[in-house]
Amino acid sequence: MSSHDGIMADVAVLDIRKVQNKLLEWEQPDRPLAPLSTSQRDAVLDLSQEVNIRTIPHDLPFGDDDEVTFNKDNEITCHDLAQSFVNLELGRVKIETTQQFLSWYSHVEEELLQAEDVRFTDYWHQLAEQRDECAVLLSQIESALKDLSCLMEQYQVVSNRTNSLHQVSEQLLADQTKLHNTCEEVGQRLQNFMTLDSLNNRLASPTLCVSSEAFVDILDRLDQCMEYIGAHSKWRESSSYLTRFRHCLSRIVAMIRGHVVDVLEHATQQVLAPATHVPMAAMHSTGFALCYGKFQASAARVKPLLTQVESRVTHSPEYQQLLTECHQCYFTQRELLLSSSVATSITELSVTHKGDHCSLVRSSCACLVHVCQDEYQLFYQFFSQPTPLLTSYLEGLCTVLYDVLRPFIIHINHLETLAEVCSILRLEMLEEHVQNNPGPLEAFGQVAWQLLQDVQERLVFRAHCYLQSDILHYKPAAGDLAYPEKLEMMESIAQSLQEQAALSLRHSESRSSLASIGSATSQEVARINSDSGVTFEQPRSRTGNSPADLHGMWYPTVRRTLVCLSRLYRCVDRPIFQGLSQEALTMCIQSVASAAQAICTKKSPIDGELFQIKHLLILREQIAPFQVDFTIKEMSLDFSKVKTAAFSLLHKRKQLFSLGTNNALLEFLLEGTPTVREQLVDSRKEVDKQLKASCEAFIHHTTKCLVGPLLTFLDKSEVFVSMQTEVAGNATLAQQPFAHADVIGHVVQETQRLIKSQLPTIHRSMQLYLANRETEFILFRPIKNNVVASFVQLQQVLSGGRYTSDDLLLAGCPSPEQVTVLLSSASLLSSNQEALPKVSNTTTTVIEEELHT
Known part of the structure; x- marks a missing residue:
């Protein structure tokens, strides 16, 4: 039994260890066999604590004879328990056979095993109980969860119903707000319709005044309602309400119109009460308060109302019509006051300045300038915005000026007066007054421009007549052609004046005094051109004041041409001036040529040619400062093809009515049409061309005068030599009677005598006419070259082996x-060794260019 006990004890220990190991493996942290949750683990710990605390009951029967031993913790050991069970069984069971023993042993073993497993069994029972409790708890939890789920469903149902109720409440609030806003909006919209009765009542009030703030409020409200209804014309009854509002607007417009008309007419009656018509002279002095002061005082009564109307012009056409009617009423009243006064004043000025057209134009225009400025300022005392009716009204007042002045203008014949009137209208009125004050003087500027056009037209017409009568058809008097007597006389006068001035003045004062003694015509032209912005150059002379330029020694047509062009230059437009200048210069050139021809017949060709050269140079110099092109385009018909076509038609008379392309009549119509030809006419080039021809004629006549016999001999010898070449004769030039050596010597002596006798006279004439040393030298140089060339040609004739x-x-x-020395000794250039000017003037340059050409 001891071995059996030991075996049983070891078995029990092993079982306990296995159980412990299993239990340990159940709770391994890494790989537990029975992983428990936190709540389960807490439950197990609680159960184990209860088991350890609970003891075995003392009344548990273990047997009659055996006693059970307890340890210090009042616990039964396994060995004792097993021994107790063995003892108990042996006392109860009778064993006779081996089989019984084995059965018993088996039974005991089972009991031992069961005794050893009691603790585990108890633990198992506890676990089962805990499991049952957990199952109950789980069932309770599931029941609670079901209850919670049901509660959640019920809560969700209640929540949904609450949310829907909240949403419905919010929708009801939104609908309420929307309905409230709609109600207010409908009320506002209806307010524009319901205002109609209020406006009618306010307009029907007998205490309503158009100049009060209440009336302005009515206007604002009415415009607002009409604008609103007009913007919503598709609404029901909008058209009918708009018509009724327009009726109210018509009543308001009538009230405003009546008030403005009453104020303007009352102001007019106040002005007309003292006198029916106030002359303009009194109007700008004592009558100013009547015509302008009372009207200006009335402006305060209507200006605010008219300002309201002007600000509403874009709102409705009724306001535009009302403003137009107010303008017309205003201008009607002003015209009633001023029209007769302006006409009377201009008429009085025409009587006061009778015969003085310039003063009449200046004073009458100044009067209208003041009227326009005053009316412009007075208009803006009543109104704030401009209107074209103001310009039309002022044009009506200024038309009186045009009607009064035009009959005087079309009867003015003097170019000076017309030019002065042009200057007054262009410079003083248009450029000074109108350009500096374009707003008030716009109407006056238009009338002044029309007057200027009429004056220019009259000026051009009179200029044509003047050019025809006083330049082209000018009949020179005996004194106009008294050349060179006039020049000689004026030279003596100039010398005497210089001598007297030298005796009475100091040297510096003498020079200024001599410079003041100039040509009256030159001074006049210079004065005219200084006014027009054109500066003319005076011809340089040896003494600074030559007899050729002293006291108007210019030919009358030249002086008149330059004065006429000078006046026209600042009065007419450039294209018109170009045409007139071309015509004037052409006529002047013809007049000078006619006068030169008369002087050639009366005196000598040299005098006539020098006369023409002198005045062509004056023309060339004096037209240079004009900043215009003297070239004009002329249209002419060329009939040269007509003549050719007519001859062809005569030759083809048989083909007049032939068919096909050989019809002579058709060819005549196609080929014989005259063509239009354009050609440019340059007056300045015409002057240069005529000047060149005059210089060439003067050089030719002077050369003939100096070496005439020699030229005659050279012409005869040239003719003889050419005839001898043609007939191939044996006669020589030396054998001819006109070419004998003694005859040639006589010709040479006669030529030298002519040079000595005629050359001083020629130089004297050039000095008198040209009055410029450099010009004389340049013009004399080709003459000298011709004389020298004549003697060189004679030497060639004599040195040909014939003599x-x-x-x-x-x-x-x-x-x-020798010829050069002879010319130098006989000329004035060698006798007076004065230095030539270093700066060449226009005259010498022109002559030199023409001669080189």
Whole structure:
């Protein structure tokens, strides 16, 4: 039994260890066999604590004879428990056979095993109980969850119903707000319709005044309602209400119109009460308060109301019509006051300045300028915005000026007066007044421009007549053609004046005094052109004041042409001036040519040619400052093809009515049409061309005058030589009677005598006419070259082997150097060794260019 006990004890220990190991493996942290949740683990710990605390009951029966021993913790050991069970069984069971023993042993073993497993069994029972409790708890939890789920469903149902109720409440509030806003909006919309009765009642009030603030409020409210209804014309009854509102607007417009008309008419009656018509002279002095002061005082009564109307012009056409009627009423009243006064004043000025057209134009225009400025300022005392009716009204007042002045203008014949009137209208009125004050003087500027056009037209017409009568058809008097007597007389006068001035004045004062003694015509032209902005150059002379330019020594047609052009330059437009200048210069050139021809017949060709050169140079110099092109385009018909076509038609008379392309009549119509030809006419080039022709004619006549016999001999010898070449004769030039050496010597002596006698006279004439040392030198240079060339040609004739040395000595032909010395000794240039001017003027430049050409 001891071994059996030991075996049983070891078995028990092993079982306990296995159980412990299993239990340890159940709770391994890494890989537990029975992983428990936190709540389960807490439950197990609580159960184990209860088991350890609970003891074995003392009344537990273990047997009659055996006693059970307890340890210090009042616990039964396994060995004792097993021994107790063995003892108990052996006392109860009777073992007779081995089989019984084995059965018993088996039974005991089972009991031992069961005894050893009691603790585990208890633990198992506890676990089962805990499991049952957990199952009950789980069932309770599931029941609670079901209750909670049901509660959640009920809560969700209640929540949904609450939310829907909240949403419905909010929708009801939104609908209420919307309905409230709609109600207010409908009320506001209806307010524009319901205002109609209120406006009618206010308009029907007998205490309503158009100049009060209440009336302005009515206007604002009415415009607001009409604008609103007009913007919603598709609404029901909008058209009918709009018509009724327009009726109210018509009543308001009538009230405003009546008030403005009453104020303006009352102001007019106040002005007309003292006198029916106030002349303009009194209007700008004592009558100013009547015509302008009372009207200006009335402006305060209507200006605010008219300002309201002007600000509403874009709202409705009724306001525009009302403003137009107010303008018309205003201008009607002003015209009633001023029209007769302006006409009377202009008429009085025409009587006051009778015969003085310039003063009449200046004073009458100044009067209208003041009227326009005053009316412009007075208009803006009543109104704030401009209107074209103001310009039309002022044009009506200024038309009186045009009607009064135009009959005077079309009867003015003097160019000076017309030019002065042009200057007054263009410079003083248009450029000074109108340009500096364009707003008030717009109407006056238009009338002044019409007057200027009429004056310019009259000026152009009179200029044509003047050019025809006083330049082209000018009949010169005996004194106009008294050349060179006039020049000589004026030279003596100039010298005497210089001598007297030198005796009475100091040297510096003498020079200024001499410079003041100039040509009256030159001074006049310079004064006219200084006013027009054109500066003319005076011809330079040897003394500064030559007899050719002293006291108006210009030919009358030249003086008149320059004065006429000077006046026209600042009065007419440039295209018109170009046409007139071309016509004037052409006529002047013809007049100078006619006068030169008369002087040539009366005196000598040299005088006539110098006269023409002098005045062409004056023309050339004096037209240079004009900043215009003297070129004009002329249209002419060329009938040269007509003549050719007519001859062709005569030659083809048989083909007049032939068919096809050979019809002579058709060819005549197609080929014989005259063509239009354009050509440019340059007056300045015409002057240069005529000047060149005059210089060439003067050089030719002067050369003939100096070496005439020599030229005659050279012409005969040239003719003889050419004839001898043609007939191939044996006769020589030296054998001819006109070409003997003694005859040639006589010709040479006669030529030298002419040079010595005529050359001083020629230089004297050039000095008198041209009055410029450089010009004289340039014009004399080709003459000198011609004289020298004539003697060189004579030397060529004599040196051709036709004459012997004795014949050459007998002929006595001088060399070119000797001829040059002869010319120098006989001329004024060698006698007076004055230096030539270093700065060439226009005259010398023109002559030099023309001669080189």
